[in-house]
Amino acid sequence: MHDVFDPDSDRGRVYRFLVGHPHASAPRLAAGTGLSETAVRAVLEELAAEDIVLTADSGDARSRWEAVPPTQVVEALLRRDDVVRTALRHTGTEMERLYRSARRDAGHYEALEVVEDPVRVLAVSRQLQQSVRHQLRAIDVPPYSGTSDHYLAQEALQRERMAAGVVYRAIYHGSAFDDPIAWPNMARMIEAGEQARTLDDPPMKLAIRDNDLAVVTLAADDRPGLVSLLIRPSGLFQALSNTFESLWRLAVPVSAAGIGTPIDARDRRILTLMASGATDEAIARHLGLGRRTVVRRVSALLDSLGATTRFQAGVQAARRGWL
Missing domain, CATH: 1.10.10.10 (Winged helix-like DNA-binding domain superfamily/Winged helix DNA-binding domain)
Incomplete structure (x- = not known):
């Protein structure tokens, strides 16, 4: 914008x-x-x-x-950005406190555990899901380096946990749609019941188990590979939880419904007019359709795209190449 x-x-x-x-x-x-x-x-x-x-x-x-008017556009931009900026500022404050605490000779940040061993970094993710009781919230960002076998094992575990009643809410980077392994995995999980949204540029890779453990995964500073930060209930944990919820509200819902199903020319025209802000009456008039027909098609398109607003429908349709 x-x-x-x-x-x-x-x-x-x-x-x-x-x-x-x-x-x-x-x-x-x-x-x-x-x-x-x-x-x-x-x-x-x-x-x-x-x-x-x-x-x-x-x-x-x-x-x-x-x-x-430009001032109106600027105000809208500032309001949207303020939501993310406020949440990230809280997280940054806690991270700064952690940074300074970790570099003092005496004392440590009791809520934090750093996991550097590559084998244990991989095990942490699996253990997180195996032990979740109610809800797992996740932000997934590139690079998507897992193998097909890794994703299939992850799918099997997630299906098992969802069957046990665990709610999964995930925010994906917009580039996941273009990844030949990550996107099919994402689509299958959404179809299985995962609640998923996308955001153009999420700030971190994060997983939050219930209300008692968060895991931030980062690239190691001094060597190849990853480092996991395990954060237990604390000011930092709450900041990460608040950041997820703020980003969730900003992200665009994704639906697996209709994946692989071609859209016909009429629905494409309806979507284009929806995305431009046209009312049902205007769409009906422009296309020579009855208003009830338009209302039914708009509702079906919103459901198929997992969108709650016409703008979200336009974003999702564009990402799928429907427009």
Whole structure:
């Protein structure tokens, strides 16, 4: 979203032109920005989904577009970023306290255990799941270095724990969709009952067991491999728990429903109009459909994409290549 203020980005060029040229059409925007009309329309749909530009009609070639006032866009950006910034600041404060405590000759941070042995680092993840009673929360970030056998073993354990009533909530990095091993694993787990969301750039690899243990996994500083930090109930544990919940609210839900199922042209047009902010009435009018038909298709598309809002549906549809 920040790139709307970057004059060198396509989104920034389109938004900047609209700021100085109210009620411009897509052809005029293309002429004024040097972009193709197809690229302009794609950018306009993205900006409309983020409430950065508006159009009063259905988005055809005759549509006139208007920029949302820049101060309003800035305020929206700041409000969104403040949520993440506040949570990360709390975590950073605790991490700083931990950093200083670990470097004093006397004393230590009692809530922390550092695991450096590569074999035990792998065992920690398995032990975490085997001992969870109610809920496991996780943030998964690249690199995805596990083998197919590793993921299959992980799947078997997770299915076993979910069958025992354990709730899994996971936040995945957006790049997981492009990974040939991580994405199929993620899709199967979602289909099995995992609650999953995606975020463009989560800040850490994290797993939280119930309310009594968190594990942060980091790259080792002085050698190849990983280090696990085991954090027990403390100010740091609460900061990590709060960070997860803040990121969960910001992340976009993912659904395994409809994976591998092609979308027809009508639903693609409905999704495109939904993502641009069109109402059910506007969609029905534009496509020549009955309002009830549109309402049913919108509801089905939201369910299939695991989305609760039209914006989320647009994001998920774009990630699946439906738009």
